[in-house]
Amino acid sequence: EAGVVQSPRYKIIEKKQPVAFWCNPISGHNTLYWYRQNLGQGPELLIRYENEEAVDDSQLPKDRFSAERLKGVDSTLKIQPAELGDSAVYLCASSPRILETENTIYFGEGSWLTVV
């Protein structure tokens, strides 16, 4: 079974430039998450989708970050314009329906962003 797929794995951009990350979750997983992991820190939730609906985006910096999951499957996270402080690993994850008892989140390998 294929895991969570993310691209690109690595991206280096200049500040003020835009960047986009793509994620394809595990087949059949309704819940999709975007996390940001700063160096030396644990992952912090940016946004959570249930199918195509963003049900928790309280931690998403909406002035420069946007996300979409148009058909309830794959998702895109965009930053425009990027700032130096956005350098981090952006992790996509998915899980089965939240009402199930097994609440396991499956992570992708991450997209490593460096803003210079």
Add this chain to the structure above:
Amino acid sequence: AQSVTQLDSQVPVFEEAPVELRCNYSSSVSVYLFWYVQYPNQGLQLLLKYLSGSTLVESINGFEAEFNKSQTSFHLRKPSVHISDTAEYFCAVSDSGGYQKVTFGTGTKLQVIP
């Protein structure tokens, strides 16, 4: 709101020695607890989890963790570590009811010394 504290940012240990990675949590409701492992340049992988039942949970590669409600702890242990256990370990907590938002600790880097 819940939170997770991992007091040790780095833990060096010699190969074949035992190790304990500490995790304490705070929550006003019942919780689920998790340990995730992150190998270099990879995403997080679930190592083990406590949902209910027995307070001692085990992973397939020899790690175990014990849920201690009175001490609000979920420490991770292994009696004999291997070089391949070198990684960063994250403790995480979620509320057991409704939407189970998962909160991660800051991680502990386990360095196994040959």
